[in-house]
Amino acid sequence: MPDRFVIQLHDATALHYDFRLEVEGVLRSWAVPKGPSTDPAQKRLAVEVGDHALDYADFEGVHHGGRGSGAVIVWDAGSYRSLAPERPFAQALAAGHASFWLDGEKLRGGWTLQRTSGGAKPQWLLIKRRDETADAGRDPERDEPRSVKSGRTLEQVAREEG
Ligand code: MN
Numbered sequence: 001m002p003d004r005f006v007i008q009l010h011d012a013t014a015l016h017y018d019f020r021l022e023v024e025g026v027l028r029s030w031a032v033p034k035g036p037s038t039d040p041a042q043k044r045l046a047v048e049v050g051d052h053a054l055d056y057a058d059f060e061g062v063h064h065g066g067r068g069s070g071a072v073i074v075w076d077a078g079s080y081r082s083l084a085p086e087r088p089f090a091q092a093l094a095a096g097h098a099s100f101w102l103d104g105e106k107l108r109g110g111w112t113l114q115r116t117s118g119g120a121k122p123q124w125l126l127i128k129r130r131d132e133t134a135d136a137g138r139d140p141e142r143d144e145p146r147s148v149k150s151g152r153t154l155e156q157v158a159r160e161e162g
Contacts, residue, residue, distance in 0.1 A: 002079035003089075005102060006057040007036070009145075011070040011154055017141075018072075019046060019126065020057065021080060021100070023090050027052040030124060035075075036107060038128050039136035046113065046126040060149055062161045071158035073147040076140075078104035099129065105148045106140045109133025 003022040010018050010031075017035040020027040030046035037044055062071045082089045083099040092098035096115030102108055110129030117123045128134050146153055152160070 002081060002103075004054070004057055005076075005078060005080045005104065006074060007032075007076040007104075007107070008059070008072050009035075009075040009154055010068070010072050011158065012063075012068050013070075017075060018049075020052060021089075022054060022057075023093065025054065027054060027057060028093065030113070030126065032126055035141040036111070036126055036128070038107070038134060038138045038140065040128045040130045040134050041136065043125040043127045046124040048115075048122040048124060058149070060147060060152075060157060062158060071154050071162065073152060073154050073157050074149040075145075075147065076104045076106040077148055078102065078107075083110060096124075106144050 005022065006020050008018040010016055014033065017032040019030045019032050019036065029049045029052055031049050032044050032046045034044050060072055060074050063069045080100045080102050083101055084092060089098060099110060099112045101110050110131045112127045112129055114125045114127065115122055116125055
């Protein structure tokens with residue numbers, strides 16, 4: 001089984017995209033306020049947050065109470081593979097630089113996560129690599145807002161399940 005990735009759009013206190021990669025049995029997670037960009041010149045802030053269990057990758061619905069309350073949709077999903085397979089991916093993340101190939105429904109191609117600061121909530125940049133899948137003219141957050149799981153928008157999920 002290839003390792004999974006998922007991006008969940010989450011309407012919490014501030015709208016953000018939760019970018020998650022399956023690494024050694026858990027979902028390593030980053031909150032990306034603007035979402036990933038397919039333009040290599042648009043480096044997107046990605047704040048590392050706590051791991052989630054693998055089965056959370058399929059979650060779509062509404063959380064109630066607490067800091068993460070609000071609707072969630074599965075904005076993109078698929079598999080990924082490391083672009084440096086000679087080294088364990090967890091080791092690359094520990095070193096603060098990991099490159100990988102996404103095979104999702106919306107996002108494809110090479111991407112890099114680069115850590116820029118440490119601390120309790122390390123900050124990273126999520127950057128599209130320059131390859132044939134890069135596209136400065138695309139804006140998937142604006143043009144492809146629906147769930148890849150259900151076809152629903154965040155607003156529909158909030159209304160139907162809130
Ligand atoms: Mn979140």
